[in-house]
Amino acid sequence: MPHRLTRSLQGLILLGLCIFFASKAINGQLTWYINARFIPLTLFGILFLAILAQTVFAEVRRSRAEDDEHEHHHEHQHSPIGLWVMLIPLLIGVLIPPRPLDSSAFTSKGLNTNAPLVSAESSAQLFETESEERNILDWLKLFNYNSDVAQFSGQQASVIGFVYFDEALGENQFYVSRFVVSCCAADGFAIAMPVQWNDLTSLEQDSWVQVKGTIEAVVIDDRNVPLIVAESVQEVPVPERPYLFP
Amino acid sequence: MQNTTSPTRPSKNLIIIIAVAVLIITASSMIPATFFSWLADRLNVFATVFLGIFVEAVPYLLLGTLASGLVEVFLDRDQIARWVSKRPVAASVSGSLMGIIFPVCECGVVPLTRRLFKKGLPLSAGISFLLAAPVLNPIVLFSTASAFGWADMLFWRFFLSFIIAVTVGLVFSIEKDSSNVLQTVLDSHEHTHSYKDLSVIEKIRQAFLITVDEFFDMGRYLVLGTTLAAALQTFISQSTLLAIGSGPILSVLVMLTLAVLLSICSTVDSFVALGFVGTFSFGSILSFLVFGPMVDIKSVMMYTQVFKRRAVFYIVAIPLMMSMLAGLLFNYLGK
Numbered sequence: 001m002p003h004r005l006t007r008s009l010q011g012l013i014l015l016g017l018c019i020f021f022a023s024k025a026i027n028g029q030l031t032w033y034i035n036a037r038f039i040p041l042t043l044f045g046i047l048f049l050a051i052l053a054q055t056v057f058a059e060v061r062r063s064r065a066e067d068d069e070h071e072h073h074h075e076h077q078h079s080p081i082g083l084w085v086m087l088i089p090l091l092i093g094v095l096i097p098p099r100p101l102d103s104s105a106f107t108s109k110g111l112n113t114n115a116p117l118v119s120a121e122s123s124a125q126l127f128e129t130e131s132e133e134r135n136i137l138d139w140l141k142l143f144n145y146n147s148d149v150a151q152f153s154g155q156q157a158s159v160i161g162f163v164y165f166d167e168a169l170g171e172n173q174f175y176v177s178r179f180v181v182s183c184c185a186a187d188g189f190a191i192a193m194p195v196q197w198n199d200l201t202s203l204e205q206d207s208w209v210q211v212k213g214t215i216e217a218v219v220i221d222d223r224n225v226p227l228i229v230a231e232s233v234q235e236v237p238v239p240e241r242p243y244l245f246p
Numbered sequence: 247m248q249n250t251t252s253p254t255r256p257s258k259n260l261i262i263i264i265a266v267a268v269l270i271i272t273a274s275s276m277i278p279a280t281f282f283s284w285l286a287d288r289l290n291v292f293a294t295v296f297l298g299i300f301v302e303a304v305p306y307l308l309l310g311t312l313a314s315g316l317v318e319v320f321l322d323r324d325q326i327a328r329w330v331s332k333r334p335v336a337a338s339v340s341g342s343l344m345g346i347i348f349p350v351c352e353c354g355v356v357p358l359t360r361r362l363f364k365k366g367l368p369l370s371a372g373i374s375f376l377l378a379a380p381v382l383n384p385i386v387l388f389s390t391a392s393a394f395g396w397a398d399m400l401f402w403r404f405f406l407s408f409i410i411a412v413t414v415g416l417v418f419s420i421e422k423d424s425s426n427v428l429q430t431v432l433d434s435h436e437h438t439h440s441y442k443d444l445s446v447i448e449k450i451r452q453a454f455l456i457t458v459d460e461f462f463d464m465g466r467y468l469v470l471g472t473t474l475a476a477a478l479q480t481f482i483s484q485s486t487l488l489a490i491g492s493g494p495i496l497s498v499l500v501m502l503t504l505a506v507l508l509s510i511c512s513t514v515d516s517f518v519a520l521g522f523v524g525t526f527s528f529g530s531i532l533s534f535l536v537f538g539p540m541v542d543i544k545s546v547m548m549y550t551q552v553f554k555r556r557a558v559f560y561i562v563a564i565p566l567m568m569s570m571l572a573g574l575l576f577n578y579l580g581k
Contacts, residue, residue: 185298
C-alpha cells in the first residue's frame with residue numbers, strides 16, 4: 001500500500017477534480033467543453049470521484065489508527081510525479097479564464113460556409129421546421145443537400161451566433177458564426193453565414209448577436225451560401241450552450 | 247536522488263533566476279503588444295481544447311480503472327487460465343472478442359489490460375484485446391451504427407479492427423518470454439495478494455483503492471497526451487491539413503494523422519468521422535475509424551507504461567501499415 005502522505009494527496013486531488021467538474025456542471029460551463037449528450041457521463045464521473053476520494057480518506061484514517069497500535073512495516077514509494085501531473089488539469093482550469101471557442105480558434109480550426117456533416121435524412125425534416133426556427137447549421141445543411149436553393153430566397157431567418165469580420169467579404173458584410181461540436185471542443189469547427197448589414201461599426205468581433213432578416217442565395221467560392229439580408233442585428237448574451245450539437 | 251547540496255548552489259540559482267527575469271522583461275518590452283493578445287488567444291484555445299478532451303476522457307478512464315480494480319479483486323489466475331487458451335490463434339481471437347464482456351474505450355483498456363497481464367493473461371490475447379476492445383464492443387457498435395447506419399462502414403470498421411488485432415496478437419505470440427515485451431513491474435511472477443477470504447464490502451473497498459492507484463498511474467499519461475494533442479491542435483492548422491487532403495494517397499495520410507492528433511474517444515469518434523463524409527473518401531474515413539481507436543497520442547503515452555519501447559513500436563507500426571493499406575485499397579478499388 002502506498003505511503004500515507006501519497007494517499008492523502010491522492011484524496012485531495014480526487015476531491016479537487018470532483019469539485020472542479022461539479023462547479024462546471026453547476027454553472028453550465030460543461031457545454032463549453034463537451035457535447036451536451038455526454039453530460040450524464042460527466043455526472044457519473046463526479047459522483048465516482050467523490051466516492052473514491054471518500055474511500056481514500058477513510059483509508060488514511062484507518063492506517064493512522066493502525067499505526068498507533070503497532071510499529072509500521074515497509075512502504076513502497078509511489079512515484080509522486082504522477083500525483084503532481086494530475087494537478088495540471090486543475091491548474092489549467094482554474095488559472096486560465098474559461099472562454100468557449102471563438103474566432104481566435106479560426107487560425108487553427110478554420111471557418112466553413114458549408115456543412116458536410118450529419119446523415120442526409122436529417123435535412124429532409126428541416127423543410128418542415130419554421131424557417132425562423134432554423135439555426136446556422138440547419139441553413140447550411142439545407143443549402144448543402146439541395147441543388148435548388150432559390151426556393152429558400154425570401155424566407156425569414158433568425159439566427160444567433162458571434163460576429164466575425166472577414167476582409168474577403170463584400171462591403172457592409174460580416175459573418176455570423178457558431179462552432180459545431182460532435183464530441184468535445186477538440187473536434188469543434190466553425191460554421192458561418194454571411195450577413196448584409198449597414199451599420200458594421202456598432203458591432204464587435206466575437207460579440208454575440210441575434211440576426212433577423214431574409215435569406216438570399218449567393219455564390220461564394222463556387223458554393224451556394226445562404227446570406228441574410230438583415231433587418232435587425234441585436235446584441236445578446238452568450239447562449240447557455242455556445243456550440244451547436246449535430 | 248541528489249542529496250549533495252553544495253552551499254553555493256542556492257545563490258547561483260538566484261543569479262540565474264534574476265538574469266532570466268531581467269532578460270524576459272527587456273525582451274517583453276521589445277515585443278509588440280499584439281503578440282501578447284495573440285498568445286492569450288492561443289492559450290485560451292489550448293485550455294478549451296485541453297479541457298474538452300480531458301472532461302470527455304475522465305469518466306471513461308474511471309470506468310476502465312474500476313474494471314481493472316474489480317478484475318484484480320474478484321478474478322483469480324486460475325479462472326483466466328481456464329477461459330483463455332494459450333494457443334496463439336485461439337488466444338488472439340478470444341482476446342479480440344473480450345471487448346464484448348469489457349466494454350472499454352482506449353483510455354480504459356490500457357489499465358485493464360495491464361491488470362489482466364498481472365493475472366497471467368497470455369501476451370497475444372492481451373495485445374489483441376488492447377487493440378480490438380476499443381472498437382469491438384457494444385457501445386461503439388451502437389455509436390457507429392447511429393452515425394453511419396447498419397451498413398458498409400460499420401461492417402468494414404469492425405472486420406478490419408478484428409483482423410488487425412488478431413494479426414498483431416499473432417506477431418507477439420512468437421515472443422515466448424513476456425519479460426522482453428512487458429515492463430518489468432508487470433512480470434506476472436510477482437507475489438499476488440489473495441482476496442478470497444475478504445467480505446464483499448471489503449473486496450469492493452480494495453477494488454476502489456486499486457482504482458485510485460490506477461487512475462493516477464494512467465491519468466498522468468492521459469494528461470501529458472492531452473496536453474500534447476491540445477498544443478498541436480492549437481498551433482497546427484486543421485483547415486490546411488484538410489485542404490491538402492485530396493487524392494487517394496494523401497487523403498488516407500491526412501485522416502490517419504488526424505486520428506492521432508485529435509485523440510478523441512473511440513466511443514464517439516464516428517460522429518466526428520461523419521463530419522468528413524463528402525470531403526473525404528470512404529477508404530480514408532475507414533482508416534481513421536480503424537486506426538484512431540488503436541493509436542493516438544494519449545494511448546501511446548499510456549502504452550509505454552505497459553510495454554517496453556520496442557513492443558510499443560510494433561503495436562503502433564503494424565496497425566498503421568494495415569489501416570493505411572486498407573484505406574488505399576478502398577480508394578483504388580473504388581468505393
